[in-house]
Amino acid sequence: MIARVAGGGRAGEARVPVEDRLFSLVLALLATETGLLKSEILSSVRGYAERYDEGGQNANLERQFERDKDDIRELGIPLETVESPDRPGDNQALRYRIPKGQYDLPDEVRFTPDELALLGLAAEVWREASLSADSQRALTKLRSFGIEPREPVIGYAPRLRVRDAAFEPLRQALDRRQTVRFRYFKPGEAAPRERTVDPLAVVLHEGRWHLHAYDHDAQGPRTFLLSRIVGDVEPLPGRTFEAPPPGIQDRILAELDELRLQNAADLAVTAGSDAEVRLGRRAVLRDEDAGVIRLHYTDAAVFADELAAYGPEVRVLGPASLREAVRARLQAVVEAHRNGGAA
Amino acid sequence: MAKRQKPLKAPDKLVFLLSFVPYLLEQRVVAVSEAAQHFGMTEDEIRDAVRLIATSGLPGSTGTYQPNDLFDIDWDSFEEDDVIIVVHHVAIDDAPRLSAREAAALIAGLQYLSASPENAGSASLASLRSKLTVGASAAPSRLAVAETEADESLALIREAVAEGRQLEFDYLNARGERGRRRADPLRIISQDADWYLQAYCHTREDVRNFRVDRMSDLVLTDEPIGDHSGRTVPDTLFQGSESDLDVVVDVEPSALPLLRDYLADSTRQEVDGRLRVTLRLAHVHGLKRLVAGLPGLVTVVAPAEARAAVAEWAEAGLAGYADREASDGRR
Secondary structure, three states: OHHHHOOOOOOOOOOOOHHHHHHHHHHHHHHOOOOEEHHHHHHHOOOOHHHOOOOOOOHHHHHHHHHHHHHHHHOOOOOEEEOOOOOOOOHHHOEEEOOHHHHEOOOOOOOOHHHHHHHHHHHHOEOOHHHHHHHHHHHHHHHHHOOOOOOOOOOEEOOEOOOOOOHHHHHHHHHHOEEEEEEEOOOOOOOOEEEEEEEEEEEEEOOEEEEEEEEOOOOEEEEEEHHHEEEEEEEEEEEEOOOOOOOHHHHHHHHHHHHHHHOEEEEEEOOOOHHHHHHHOOOOEEEOOOOEEEEEOOOHHHHHHHHHHOHHHEEEEEOHHHHHHHHHHHHHHHHHHHOOOOO | OOOOOOOOOHHHHHHHHHHHHHHHHHHOOEEHHHHHHHHOOOHHHHHHHHHHHHOOEEEOOOOOEEEEEEOEEOHHHHHHHOEEOEEEOOOOOOOEOEOHHHHHHHHHHHHHHOOOHHHHOOOOHHHHHHHHHHOEOOOOOOEEEOOOOOOHHHHHHHHHHHHOEEEEEEEEOOOOOEEEEEEEEEEEEEEOOEEEEEEEEOOOOEEEEEEHHHEEEEEEEEEEOOOOOOOOOOOOOOOOOOOOEEEEEEEOHHHHHHHHHHEOOOOOEEEOOEEEEEEEEOOHHHHHHHHHOOOOOEEEEEOHHHHHHHHHHHHHHHHHHHHHHHHHHHO
């Protein structure tokens, strides 16, 4: 039986599918202790070997190998490069391998059917393509245990969208620890300003995505709203930075919470209105008779936008700065819609 | 069972192959149909993968693949009984670790779920998070979602959906009208911070989306829900209807993603540095709130009634401040 499969995959056969080549490459790199030279890989691993030119013209194949290496690393597979002790700096003497100890999912990482059901639901949360693809790949890996998740929860579909165009490039920059440049429109400023930052964490707080980053221009850490990033997020080639301390994202969330508690607004809301219902849920104090509620907010500009949407259903009593911000927003909407032209 | 619709890309297929091998080793003997169900793939896809794995292995020292360095399966069982048995394996026996991004995507998804009653069960978030972190080949990407408090009504609604019992509640609709409703709850769906109940409304005699924060005085009745198997529950929150309102607006290009749910078509026309697009909404009440909440970013161009409705809404809001300033002045 073996005879017909072994040796059959060589010369003259149709092009080897990409996943076949990647699979063969992973197997070869996992099996080697000392690592394989690039020339050994290209001349022997299925998917490359068929196209290998003994005469030495393998530039296309080498580029292919570079791309495959990146793809494999993107999947979380620890593909290592080992320099030759005798010939440091010589690219032709580099060896490649995947250390099995760092490849295998550790034994303690096992999940119960209940946990797998919850992870399945967590994966379904994402509507955005790359987060969804990442979650699904993770679930595929966990299916290797052969454990069936508890019956999925029916009639339950929590979803989170990511609408900020800056999200995906920033998430990549986080992973690659890549310095980026973008234009940022800070509220109160007349025009967007260019910022060069090291992205440290991306967090969702109060329904908004925030970037916490080291700002090279301000020479200190700053937090940005993704919705105020204008245009493209541009990675700066060759500029990377040290990994921030673990758990920095939790610290940033705690800081944003603290900031939220420092800001309190008193609002008069119309009884029975949408504003009363929705804002009332977030109230920390309420005076039913006067129809006044107090609630906390993180960012005055963001909160003023939200309050403006309620039109006459809510009136800001204080602080004065928030009151003025909402008034100015309503004024702007009136002006844009009362003048003759299309603004 | 897993479900999947889209064709897989090569890296996804690789992840599948690398996960399929340890699955086969763990199961020892498994039917093609069972494997297909477990991984959410077709039986043909599983058979193709088995053939690929069975012919894969390690390149020998001479540059050719030798039988002992290849995977092998029990071909008779496979071809005659559609059963997979790996009889020889090389290089891998365990699943690969998660990538930093994969672990982070699941952790952030779990954090979002913490708002839901589902998370109160036996599976604890903290232990899942630590397992995912240990299972990743690098520290999970620094991505986090703030945990929020679950709406109190949500637990009761979940119970109603799970047990198939009718719900009664007061509902304030987007037009500002309040009324008592009786409904057969079908599905809970959330969009970002907002939770909705999709239910068959006895008053309207149709499936409707109810926003959970607009529901009050909920009563879980003992009446079972009707049979709605013939009815489709829409996958999106906004359902088009003949009474929909088409509105032409000019929007700052950077704000366009915020209107994505409302775009009637893909037409974009540049007008003085802004984009002219058409929005489709259920009624003008939604429009005025949407536009006033994006002050300075969106301007309604047509129809004139919609433009006027937005202006009136903002003027009414503005009047609240004028009155107060005047009365403050009198004091």
